[in-house]
Amino acid sequence: MPSNLRIDPERLWSTLMETGAIGATAKGGINRQTLTAEDAAVRGWFKREAETLGCSVTVDEVGNMFALRAGRQPGLAPIALGSHLDTQPTGGKFDGNLGVLGALEALRTLVSAGYETNAPIVVVNWTNEEGARFAPAMLGSGVFAGVYSRASADAIADSEGIRFGAALDAIGWRGETRAGAMPLSAYLELHIEQGPILEAEEKTIGVVTGVQGVRWYELKLSGRESHAGTTPMPRRADAVLAAAHLISAVRDLALAHAPTAVGTVGQVEVEPNSPNVVPGHVRMTVDLRHHDDAILAAMETALTAAIDRVAGAEKVEISLRKLHDLAAVQFHPTCIAAVRSAARALGYSERDIISGAGHDAVHMSRITPSAMIFVPCKDGLSHNEAESATRQDCAAGAQVLLEAALAIDAQLASGPL
Numbered sequence: 323m324p325s326n327l328r329i330d331p332e333r334l335w336s337t338l339m340e341t342g343a344i345g346a347t348a349k350g351g352i353n354r355q356t357l358t359a360e361d362a363a364v365r366g367w368f369k370r371e372a373e374t375l376g377c378s379v380t381v382d383e384v385g386n387m388f389a390l391r392a393g394r395q396p397g398l399a400p401i402a403l404g405s406h407l408d409t410q411p412t413g414g415k416f417d418g419n420l421g422v423l424g425a426l427e428a429l430r431t432l433v434s435a436g437y438e439t440n441a442p443i444v445v446v447n448w449t450n451e452e453g454a455r456f457a458p459a460m461l462g463s464g465v466f467a468g469v470y471s472r473a474s475a476d477a478i479a480d481s482e483g484i485r486f487g488a489a490l491d492a493i494g495w496r497g498e499t500r501a502g503a504m505p506l507s508a509y510l511e512l513h514i515e516q517g518p519i520l521e522a523e524e525k526t527i528g529v530v531t532g533v534q535g536v537r538w539y540e541l542k543l544s545g546r547e548s549h550a551g552t553t554p555m556p557r558r559a560d561a562v563l564a565a566a567h568l569i570s571a572v573r574d575l576a577l578a579h580a581p582t583a584v585g586t587v588g589q590v591e592v593e594p595n596s597p598n599v600v601p602g603h604v605r606m607t608v609d610l611r612h613h614d615d616a617i618l619a620a621m622e623t624a625l626t627a628a629i630d631r632v633a634g635a636e637k638v639e640i641s642l643r644k645l646h647d648l649a650a651v652q653f654h655p656t657c658i659a660a661v662r663s664a665a666r667a668l669g670y671s672e673r674d675i676i677s678g679a680g681h682d683a684v685h686m687s688r689i690t691p692s693a694m695i696f697v698p699c700k701d702g703l704s705h706n707e708a709e710s711a712t713r714q715d716c717a718a719g720a721q722v723l724l725e726a727a728l729a730i731d732a733q734l735a736s737g738p739l
């Protein structure tokens with residue numbers, strides 16, 4: 323049975339629109355990159371709203387914000403609900419914002435009903451989820467989870483040479499507490515899907531069971547530059563021809579694990595890039611993704627086999643360097659079940675789904691039981707000013723977030739998850 327608490331869809335929507343004005347772009351999106359004046363403005367807004375609700379707001383050493391409402395049972399660690407308020411340079415109104423503002427709406431609902439949870443509830447705004455200004459993405463949650471040190475985060479420079487640490491100090495949002503110092507009982511994150519599946523299947527709620535793993539590689543192909551008119555075909559060592567074989571091999575190794583595996587060659591640089599020279603050099607990237615690390619490993623083996631085969635056949639030397647290796651994430655079964663049960667009890671259509679994109683929950687799942695809730699977005703479009711989600715779907719997501727948090731809270735009374 324769901325609780326009798328109901329979030330206020332209009333209040334949630336007007337909050338999304340109100341904060342959407344901070345960094346608003348002409349095309350209806352948001353440009354609120356991390357640690358800018360716009361980021362500072364939305365942080366101030368969030369702190370004031372949370373304090374109006376009686377929350378205490380703390381900020382940690384990398385600027386992560388925590389709005390805490392006490393629970394009634396002493397000794398229980400907080401249940402965290404959150405996401406991020408930073409955006410891409412041409413971001414939309416929902417990516418990240420829905421997760422923080424949906425959590426705030428859940429908190430407002432608890433406060434206005436006078437409902438006391440067993441565990442404290444903390445709404446979190448993670449610093450620099452997007453990674454558009456300071457790479458890597460998911461930095462604040464990464465420091466909180468112990469994946470990166472504060473010192474390494476502080477040292478990251480943006481394209482103008484400004485360091486993360488200096489930018490954080492400059493906007494005045496570096497806090498006192500050590501990142502990761504707050505123990506948590508669980509973490510739930512509401513987010514738009516950023517993909518087309520829920521919309522296509524007309525499902526309201528995605529019960530996110532995990533996040534697919536990602537591996538990035540850089541390939542360098544070295545053949546021999548020669549005259550395009552005078553070099554007979556059998557005597558060529560054509561780096562672009564070898565690259566072409568590898569590009570189709572990447573598609574084939576992804577299709578071998580259809581429909582869930584994906585493989586992409588997104589960058590190809592050719593030297594000397596001249597119409598009448600047999601190309602001698604190519605630099606290209608390969609991006610492989612799957613939710614099962616064993617299959618990802620098999621895809622990597624297939625890639626190296628393809629490289630050996632093509633190198634031999636085309637007389638081209640090929641080197642491979644791994645740039646990135648993010649393991650697949652499986653969320654916590656109890657948290658997944660809480661989301662699924664909440665969606666069903668509330669009468670929303672739902673399906674299990676695996677996230678194709680990274681989220682703060684990836685890092686959080688290393689240190690506390692975690693799960694995510696997805697809602698549809700129009701045409702699966704995100705990282706785009708035209709990003710759009712409906713009022714009803716946003717409200718459904720926030721309602722499931724509240725209900726799942728209450729279910730977890732009830733379980734915590736009898737012990738950790």
Ligand SMILES: [Zn+2]
Pocket residue numbers: 406417418451513681
């Ligand atoms: Zn996001």
